[in-house]
Amino acid sequence: MDFIEDRQMKILLLTALLTSITACTTVPQKQASCNLHNTNLTDLFTQAESNLQYTYCQYAFDDYQQQLMSKAKGEPGMANRKLFTHFYETAVNQSVISKLDAKKTLTRYFSPRFSDLLTKHQANCGLSKEQDKFFSSMQIAMQNKREGLIEILGDTQSYNQAAALYDDFIFVLAVTFDTCRS
Numbered sequence: 001m002d003f004i005e006d007r008q009m010k011i012l013l014l015t016a017l018l019t020s021i022t023a024c025t026t027v028p029q030k031q032a033s034c035n036l037h038n039t040n041l042t043d044l045f046t047q048a049e050s051n052l053q054y055t056y057c058q059y060a061f062d063d064y065q066q067q068l069m070s071k072a073k074g075e076p077g078m079a080n081r082k083l084f085t086h087f088y089e090t091a092v093n094q095s096v097i098s099k100l101d102a103k104k105t106l107t108r109y110f111s112p113r114f115s116d117l118l119t120k121h122q123a124n125c126g127l128s129k130e131q132d133k134f135f136s137s138m139q140i141a142m143q144n145k146r147e148g149l150i151e152i153l154g155d156t157q158s159y160n161q162a163a164a165l166y167d168d169f170i171f172v173l174a175v176t177f178d179t180c181r182s
Contacts, residue, residue, distance in 0.1 A: 023133055034060045036067055041075050044068060045083045049090040069109075069152060076154035084152075109148025112162035114141055114169070116138045131177055135170070140164055 026075035034057035038044045048064040051057040066089065072080045097105075107115055109154040142162070 001128055020057060033057075036064065041071050041080075042083065043066075045073055045087055052094045052096055058094065061091060065105075069147065071135050072152045073147075076150075076152055077155055078155065080152050082161060084110065108141070108144050110153060112145070112149070112158045112165060114138075114162070131173075134173070136172065138166065 008098060015057075034051055034054070036051075038047050048068060051064070052061065068084070068161065072083070085106065088097070088106060088125055089148050091097045092099050092102050107113060145159060145162045149155045
């Protein structure tokens with residue numbers, strides 16, 4: 001009788017061990033399904049948006065954004081604006097990012113305006129203390145505009161508009177800072 005009980009106990013332990021090993025191997029499979037696999041740009045957006053419905057894939061939002069931007073650079077066109085807008089709307093609807101973050105990101109890359117920088121900083125003498133930091137931020141903003149407007153959308157007209165606004169703002173700041181030093 002003890003032999004049968006020992007055997008049943010061993011089978012039970014072996015089953016529990018195999019079940020726990022199987023359970024551990026299924027977690028990476030869920031994470032692996034968060035990867036984007038499509039080569040077609042539109043399908044890549046669709047897959048990223050679909051993945052965002054799963055909470056275990058939402059951590060990959062920033063990676064999705066970078067992959068989509070990289071892929072869109074290879075296929076620049078104005079249609080990409082709609083694809084990115086829909087991607088950010090999906091992220092907002094899935095509570096991955098806020099509406100404000102979506103708007104800021106769309107403006108950062110796909111609009112000639114510099115609203116987020118200009119609302120933080122006004123041309124005054126107090127800003128002159130952070131002049132180098134601000135000019136560095138403006139250069140990064142122009143790089144983002146180049147990436148979004150030229151490389152992803154192929155919109156040179158909007159990029160030229162952004163460059164003109166940039167030049168005007170830099171000029172106003174330089175004059176302001178010179179006046180503050182006097």
